[in-house]
Amino acid sequence: MTEEEIKKSIDKHSVKPLIFVVIMMLLIALLNNYLLEDDPLSPNLLIFGALAAGIHIFKNVLCDVLVTKSAQNGSEYANFSIKIQREDVDAIFTLDEFARIFDEEALTHIDTHATPEIFERFLGKSYQQSEAPYVCYFYDSDYRGRALPRYQDESGEVCEVIELLSPDEKFAINIEIWDGGETDVSLTMCRPLSDIVDLFPGANS
Template sequence: MSLFKNIFNKDKTTARKISQVNDLKTGDIIQLNDSFALPELLRGQQFEVSAINSYEYEHQTETEWVLKGNTEKQLFLSLDVDDVIYLKFAMKIQHHDVETLFDLDQFSTLFDEPGEAQLDRVSDNDNTNQWSDSSYLQRIFAQIGYFHRKDSRTEKLSPYEGEGSGEQFERYMLLNQDEDKGVEVEVWSDGDTEVFLTLYRPTTDIVDMYPGS
């Protein structure tokens, strides 16, 4: 009887627990609350962490969790760490979404020095509803970063240029007045440009986290 008791106690003590977002690994599951403050794409949904990437900047490195849900939308989670930690959800949008949201001539000004562009929303569509705001001010201009398809928490990033240094890009970021919604643009060395809408939310929006099988 005591042998079985010891075995069961051992299983219980070695079971992995996730107490904070930064504990998430590939295969883990997050459950979001059903608040109407969240877009329908996120509200009450479960997501699996399908991959973990790292964004390396001069003074910081950010972990990015790629989220897989019930749709084909490309969603990403990271942490905005300041005096308070916020969840940062990012949704990649397509060129036609950008054309709907903004005047393209005005949008192009975010690439002009000194990086003080203002964007005004023209119109939402079904994809961007609840993700956008009426206006944004530029906060980051042409910040150099390196993208790594590896988890910097467990894998060392190369400090050297060349092979293993990651993919270089330029980052542009705008925020709304309340600083809870944003637009981020990544321009890669081959000229490819990716646009994301971002939401900054309290960590309590994640109501549960489950370890992967």
């Protein structure tokens, strides 16, 4: 997600919380000045309201930046991904084992040989290639509210994608092969979207 997209996400999710805080300020001022002059409301209410609004904005922007929503059995899930380097691939799978993904014509099955502590929450015990490689396009622009181009043009970068899933579909390996041969490998874990709500419940929970 680009810096401009993050700014737009913040702007999009800030409107309602800011309106809520302003209304709360006016309401507290009105009550204190006209109805509760002898026993005014504590300013802590406004502080708590502002904190709740800030958490609400942070939670929603976090979803836009880090999370891809997916639907499974009628429930929403969040895909959290972390990019790994060549030496990490070698430590987790070995390079020879990982190379089979690119060499074999059939859909590949690979096992996790080691689980480094830093990646343990992102790793399954084994993975199966879910489908043949497919082509996608990356556009460094905000297409919300407008249709994506139907055909490749100069504004889009083409890459080939390979995906492998764990048997329980809670973990995945995503491989992106870009023009020129540059390859990005990411580990993904799939969690219920309610995990974010549990961490940042917001004012209405």
